[in-house]
Amino acid sequence: xxxxxxxxxxxxxxxxxxxxxxxxxxxxxxxxxxxxxxxxxxxxxxxxxxxxxxxxxxxxxxxxxxxxxxxxxxxxxxxxxxxxxxxxxxxxxxxxxxxxxxxxxxxxxxxxxxxxxxxxxxxxxxxxxxxxxxxxxxxxxxxxxxxxxxxxxxxxxxxxxxxxxxxxxxxxxxxxxxxxxxxxxxxxxxxxxxxxxxxxxxxxxxxxxxxxxxxxxxxxxxxxxxxxxxxxxxxxxxxxxxxxxxxxxxxxxxxxxxxxxxxxxxxxxxxxxxxxxxxxxxxxxxxxxxxxxxxxxxxxxxxxxxxxxxxxxxxxxxxxxxxxxxxxxxxxxxxxxxxxxxxxxxxxxxxxxxxxxxxxxxxxxxxxxxxxxxxxxxxxxxxxxxxxxxxxxxxxxxxxxxxxxxxxxxxxxxxxxxxxxxxxxxxxxxxxxxxxxxxxxxxxxxxxxxxxxxxxxxxxxxxxxxxxxxxxxxxxxxxxxxxxxxxxxxxxxxxxxxxxxxxxxxxxxxxxxxxxxxxxxxxxxxxxxxxxxxxxxxxxxxxxxxxxxxxxxxxxxxxxxxxxxxxxxxxxxxxxxxxxxxxxxxxxxxxxxxxxxxxxxxxxxxxxxxxxxxxxxxxxxxxxxxxxxxxxxxxxxxxxxxxxxxxxxxxxxxxxxxxxxxxxxxxxxxxxxxxxxxxxxxxxxxxxxxxxxxxxxxxxxxxxxxxxxxxxxxxxxxxxxxxxxxxxxxxxxxxxxxxxxxxxxxxxxxxxxxxxxxxxxxxxxxxxxxxxxxxxxxxxxxxxxxxxxxxxxxxxxxxxxxxxxxxxxxxxxxxxxxxxxxxxxxxxxxxxxxxxxxxxxxxxxxxxx
RNA sequence: GCGGGCGUGAUGGAAUGGUAGACAUAUCGGACUUAAAAUCCGAAGGGCUUACGCCCGUGUGGGUUCGAGUCCCACCGCCCGCACCA
Numbered sequence: 001x002x003x004x005x006x007x008x009x010x011x012x013x014x015x016x017x018x019x020x021x022x023x024x025x026x027x028x029x030x031x032x033x034x035x036x037x038x039x040x041x042x043x044x045x046x047x048x049x050x051x052x053x054x055x056x057x058x059x060x061x062x063x064x065x066x067x068x069x070x071x072x073x074x075x076x077x078x079x080x081x082x083x084x085x086x087x088x089x090x091x092x093x094x095x096x097x098x099x100x101x102x103x104x105x106x107x108x109x110x111x112x113x114x115x116x117x118x119x120x121x122x123x124x125x126x127x128x129x130x131x132x133x134x135x136x137x138x139x140x141x142x143x144x145x146x147x148x149x150x151x152x153x154x155x156x157x158x159x160x161x162x163x164x165x166x167x168x169x170x171x172x173x174x175x176x177x178x179x180x181x182x183x184x185x186x187x188x189x190x191x192x193x194x195x196x197x198x199x200x201x202x203x204x205x206x207x208x209x210x211x212x213x214x215x216x217x218x219x220x221x222x223x224x225x226x227x228x229x230x231x232x233x234x235x236x237x238x239x240x241x242x243x244x245x246x247x248x249x250x251x252x253x254x255x256x257x258x259x260x261x262x263x264x265x266x267x268x269x270x271x272x273x274x275x276x277x278x279x280x281x282x283x284x285x286x287x288x289x290x291x292x293x294x295x296x297x298x299x300x301x302x303x304x305x306x307x308x309x310x311x312x313x314x315x316x317x318x319x320x321x322x323x324x325x326x327x328x329x330x331x332x333x334x335x336x337x338x339x340x341x342x343x344x345x346x347x348x349x350x351x352x353x354x355x356x357x358x359x360x361x362x363x364x365x366x367x368x369x370x371x372x373x374x375x376x377x378x379x380x381x382x383x384x385x386x387x388x389x390x391x392x393x394x395x396x397x398x399x400x401x402x403x404x405x406x407x408x409x410x411x412x413x414x415x416x417x418x419x420x421x422x423x424x425x426x427x428x429x430x431x432x433x434x435x436x437x438x439x440x441x442x443x444x445x446x447x448x449x450x451x452x453x454x455x456x457x458x459x460x461x462x463x464x465x466x467x468x469x470x471x472x473x474x475x476x477x478x479x480x481x482x483x484x485x486x487x488x489x490x491x492x493x494x495x496x497x498x499x500x501x502x503x504x505x506x507x508x509x510x511x512x513x514x515x516x517x518x519x520x521x522x523x524x525x526x527x528x529x530x531x532x533x534x535x536x537x538x539x540x541x542x543x544x545x546x547x548x549x550x551x552x553x554x555x556x557x558x559x560x561x562x563x564x565x566x567x568x569x570x571x572x573x574x575x576x577x578x579x580x581x582x583x584x585x586x587x588x589x590x591x592x593x594x595x596x597x598x599x600x601x602x603x604x605x606x607x608x609x610x611x612x613x614x615x616x617x618x619x620x621x622x623x624x625x626x627x628x629x630x631x632x633x634x635x636x637x638x639x640x641x642x643x644x645x646x647x648x649x650x651x652x653x654x655x656x657x658x659x660x661x662x663x664x665x666x667x668x669x670x671x672x673x674x675x676x677x678x679x680x681x682x683x684x685x686x687x688x689x690x691x692x693x694x695x696x697x698x699x700x701x702x703x704x705x706x707x708x709x710x711x712x713x714x715x716x717x718x719x720x721x722x723x724x725x726x727x728x729x730x731x732x733x734x735x736x737x738x739x740x741x742x743x744x745x746x747x748x749x750x751x752x753x754x755x756x757x758x759x760x761x762x763x764x765x766x767x768x769x770x771x772x773x774x775x776x777x778x779x780x781x782x783x784x785x786x787x788x789x790x791x792x793x794x795x796x797x798x799x800x801x802x803x804x805x806x807x808x809x810x811x812x813x814x815x816x817x818x819x820x821x822x823x824x825x826x827x828x829x830x831x832x833x834x835x836x837x838x839x840x841x842x843x844x845x846x847x848x849x
Numbered sequence: 850g851c852g853g854g855c856g857u858g859a860u861g862g863a864a865u866g867g868u869a870g871a872c873a874u875a876u877c878g879g880a881c882u883u884a885a886a887a888u889c890c891g892a893a894g895g896g897c898u899u900a901c902g903c904c905c906g907u908g909u910g911g912g913u914u915c916g917a918g919u920c921c922c923a924c925c926g927c928c929c930g931c932a933c934c935a
């Protein structure tokens with residue numbers, strides 16, 4: 001009997017699949033279609049275990065759907081534009097293009113041995129001119145539809161390198177290369193009008209039933225619909241053109257507790273005052289230091305500058321409030337101005353204490369509670385409070401009712417109006433970088449900003465660029481910028497900004513339906529294949545990528561590139577967890593950590609015997625060296641072992657920890673399955689007892705049922721646990737050769753989505769017809785799933801005391817009688833009557849004493 | 850700071866509000882072997898008890914329920930995202 005040789009088996013069956021072209025997707029109306037997609041990778045050059053886990057999950061679904069009679073589309077491509085290619089060019093020389101395509105070749109070669117059921121004929125990279133040219137066409141169509149526009153927006157500016165920095169390139173407020181303090185600077189940039197669709201993107205979340213609730217909730221909060229009051233404070237002796245300050249608040253019920261007005265340093269009034277007031281100019285300059293992230297702004301120390309200006313309270317014109325410029329107010333949200341109510345908002349209270357401002361309690365003092373000191377009084381949303389007492393009302397209302405009532409009250413008194421606002425901002429797509437999709441517009445002195453003609457697409461990136469200095473090489477290219485105006489034909493300048501790489505990934509799923517079409521999509525193909533039936537990727541994409549894709553699908557429908565049914569492009573979404581590994585480190589003479597690769601550590605020691613510190617279960621990262629290269633694992637154990645392991649142990653949505661012992665154990669298990677099945681094939685015995693056949697087949701049907709449920713519900717770990725149990729049952733079974741072969745065949749089929757190579761081999765050994773990949777999925781016989789006798793636990797006061805064995809459909813009253821007759825219950829009752837007996841049929845009996 | 854999530858044996862984890870710890874790893878014992886490996890069989894949450902059993906136990910504290918790992922409230926810890934990382 002031969003032994004399990006993964007290398008041999010895997011090469012053999014991958015060839016067989018290639019020969020038969022069984023994963024090539026072709027439009028066909030005689031089968032239901034199924035589109036399964038994993039978030040495509042960035043071509044860093046090496047695949048990692050996270051990729052293996054992601055693609056294996058998609059592969060299990062794809063293979064399962066093939067065997068349940070679906071026409072499956074399972075494509076793969078590369079999210080190939082982005083900063084790392086430029087960083088590599090700067091660090092080690094070479095060209096981003098060569099680096100990227102070289103990485104793609106490497107990664108494809110590392111990925112193919114996994115035996116994924118991918119239609120490689122549809123592969124593309126977003127940096128292919130054939131792809132980004134179509135993206136430019138989409139951009140032009142969106143421009144025509146009014147979905148794109150230009151406006152000013154702030155970027156991170158490195159004053160030493162004189163260049164724009166990505167958030168990732170800002171470390172503790174400083175540029176990562178120059179070390180200079182970063183400033184916020186305004187640039188004119190292109191924007192997608194995603195905010196116009198805020199309401200629709202929000203409403204449509206309800207229909208995404210097969211998305212994780214947490215992702216829908218995160219998107220809902222991100223879109224951030226709020227109902228509030230917009231009104232004005234009259235400005236006393238304001239500078240020219242400013243007689244009022246418009247304010248938006250979601251807490252109009254606290255208006256009588258207002259004690260100051262805060263405006264953003266970028267507010268027009270602040271900018272005007274800045275010109276005449278050097279102290280304020282200095283303060284605002286200070287506010288503009290640091291990065292642009294919301295995190296940086298929100299966690300920075302709250303600073304304010306008293307402008308000396310005063311406003312009048314709308315309900316009491318004798319009541320004057322000071323106007324501060326404050327660093328925590330964002331010009332992008334609301335009107336860029338707020339009123340502060342220290343008694344009922346912690347941030348405002350901290351600010352008021354710091355600058356010695358009034359704290360006007362509109363609730364606690366009125367109700368006779370403890371006055372506000374260091375903690376603002378913010379009631380629970382559901383708490384009924386007399387918020388409006390300050391307005392002279394006596395009605396009780398909960399938080400949102402109180403706010404609606406306050407808005408109505410203000411409106412009826414001529415103070416502002418209720419408005420709905422969204423937190424969602426328009427999507428800035430301009431990037432001052434080379435390795436991205438060129439924005440297809442030109443700047444003409446006579447005609448202004450002019451779209452490029454479609455027949456000139458793709459606007460290709462020039463190859464002759466250098467990365468020896470900071471900034472965008474397109475800006476300093478000698479000739480690339482020179483062009484003629486598409487409108488007047490005079491000399492003009494090409495736009496040198498490229499698109500955010502999120503644009504590339506916002507429509508690739510649609511392109512996969514017709515990757516070689518000479519329009520962005522082919523409507524016949526898109527109509528057949530869309531939507532993505534199952535999308536799989538990391539939770540880190542819960543908001544941006546998934547929201548942008550939802551926006552793009554709508555925009556593509558509006559511009560005639562997708563059918564109406566595809567405006568929500570992902571029918572079902574699954575967010576998988578990461579692959580983690582322990583971190584091993586020692587300390588150098590300065591007590592700084594020195595990291596060690598897992599393969600250099602055995603039983604907590606290095607080769608020289610010195611012990612290592614172990615940090616448990618962290619995300620695999622090159623800098624911490626806690627990485628396991630899938631290529632090595634496949635070389636040592638085979639792809640089936642890698643695939644099985646990343647699916648076992650942890651539920652797919654949670655992190656899974658890679659361990660060497662786990663991989664070893666997985667390999668042993670697969671070898672065991674191979675051995676057990678080989679023995680079954682050699683065996684010709686009859687069953688010792690006929691019941692043994694019956695028992696085994698019963699277990700087989702239960703396994704078919706449970707494994708199928710597991711796959712359909714993304715419970716791959718549960719399916720695998722069930723397969724372990726079924727393998728143990730099979731190995732111990734005393735059934736005859738026929739029943740065992742039947743069970744072994746089912747086992748191979750149930751394993752086939754996870755370990756397709758081994759399954760093909762077993763299928764062949766067992767005499768199966770054709771490829772197991774094409775064989776129909778086994779069906780569980782319902783009648784075989786239920787045992788005639790069940791075990792019911794008996795609880796006394798909710799604690800398990802004993803159990804009884806009863807026929808599965810015994811009536812409640814009978815069960816009750818038997819339960820009351822058990823020794824444990826008789827003893828516990830001690831002659832008394834039970835207070836209550838709860839019988840949950842088929843589940844449990846609880847006797848309350 | 851804001852938004853979202855997670856927390857169960859030595860370890861990864863299982864458990865439609867219904868027997869907590871399935872399945873696996875590591876460990877220990879046994880069989881086979883000259884021996885080891887491989888393989889096969891078995892034990893195993895903690896405590897008390899000769900035993901029958903009993904008590905405790907799902908981050909902490911409270912609550913709802915006949916019954917809570919699961920639902921609610923508060924807290925602690927860790928993770929993800931925060932609009933120019935992909």
